[in-house]
Amino acid sequence: MVELSVIDLGLAAALVLLLALLSIRLRSNISQQLVIAALRTAVQLTLIGLVLKLLFANATLGWVLLMALIMLLVAGREVMARQERRFRGWWGYAVGTFSMFLSSFAVTLFALLVILGEDPWYTPQYAIPLLGMLLGNTMNGIAIAMDRLTQAAWEQRAVIEARLMLGERWEAAISEYRRQAIRSGMIPIINAMAAAGIVSLPGMMTGQILAGAAPVEAVKYQILIMFLITTGTGLGTLAAVSIGSKHLFDERQRLCLNRLRQP
């Protein structure tokens, strides 16, 4: 593997700066955001590099679990922030975080214990990147699906209540919007699987090949990851939409839109 020097990274940073200057010339107001985001990438990734170095040197179960917990909580916050009409109060945070916990942790544990079988099973070189990829993708699926569900409940209030008035149970009254929410949460990962290798070379595989891995080995890992991510995203989306749609109704099956926050 070619080791990167500070100068190498500086050259890449110069490209971003060049882009920023170009956008100032074109009177686009994106340059400031661009520079800030680039700085964040550099700082955040450097920090996580140091954290991972530390973690790999102290590979105890406690530290790995702490790291996993922090990743989960940050991902949960991100899911919450991406919903326009999320649930009020702690529910807004809990629905997404709990669903991610269920799906991402279960799938990661399955991969570590059953498929990879490393000793010890929590070896951070495997556990942390796996969990990271699962959380990152599950987060997207849940955020999209929950945003869609709560938006639909808000916009289609008249339809949902008309169906309740005709004696339908809440599950039936919201079934259409539940289906749509699950679909939109899972479409990105389904598309990614369909396009993998033809339109795009997935990032993890590319990284492994750059690091010197044999392409076929890298491909096997990528397939594994794709399947894990799909399962994680699907389970997480199903869980979040099920819990979320139930919480849209009270014990008398009334649609409770006052449980949603105004955007």
Place this chain on the structure above:
Amino acid sequence: MSKTPPLLQINQLRRLMIGPVSLALEAGDCLCISGPSGSGKSLLLRAIADLDPHAGEACLHGVVASRIPAERWRTRVGLLPPESVWWLPRVGDHFRDELPVPLEHIGLSADIMAQPVRQLSSGEKQRLALMRLLSNHPQVLLLDEPTANLDPENTRRIETVIAEYRRTQQAGILWVSHDQAQIARVADRYYAVTNGTLEERTIEGSNG
């Protein structure tokens, strides 16, 4: 021997600006309610159908609503909103059970069931929405201005169907209406909403 409880009994019902409201409705009764817009008539009907949280209680044949599963309560106590809502492409998709009154009685032919909903006129929509509600065989009808924005002919058809259902099924009816002539035609009793409560009024000038 205790007296048999009424079909629908409402005790001290409150919801936002409306209430406390208490009333009893016997089988076959038709009770009209009027009041200025914003006085809470629709909220009252929604609370009785248990679509909104409320204080107080409603009982059907003496059984309190909270002891009946919500979907069964709303099937028996059927609310017709002022604007009908349709969510499937064709009219017939919204009907599962048999119609209690033939379509011809409301001036419609049977092939309207195969039509797309967007081709319906507002009068047809309102008549069909009533049929859809009646096909659930509710024991109590909560009608929220069922003939608002309808021409006299459609108004008469709606009134005829409701009268036929009331007579054959011994249904009890709570009917929100602004039209004094309509109230005179259909009501046994008449209440006006004043300051959030119901006040009984005499039914004025029946002329037909």
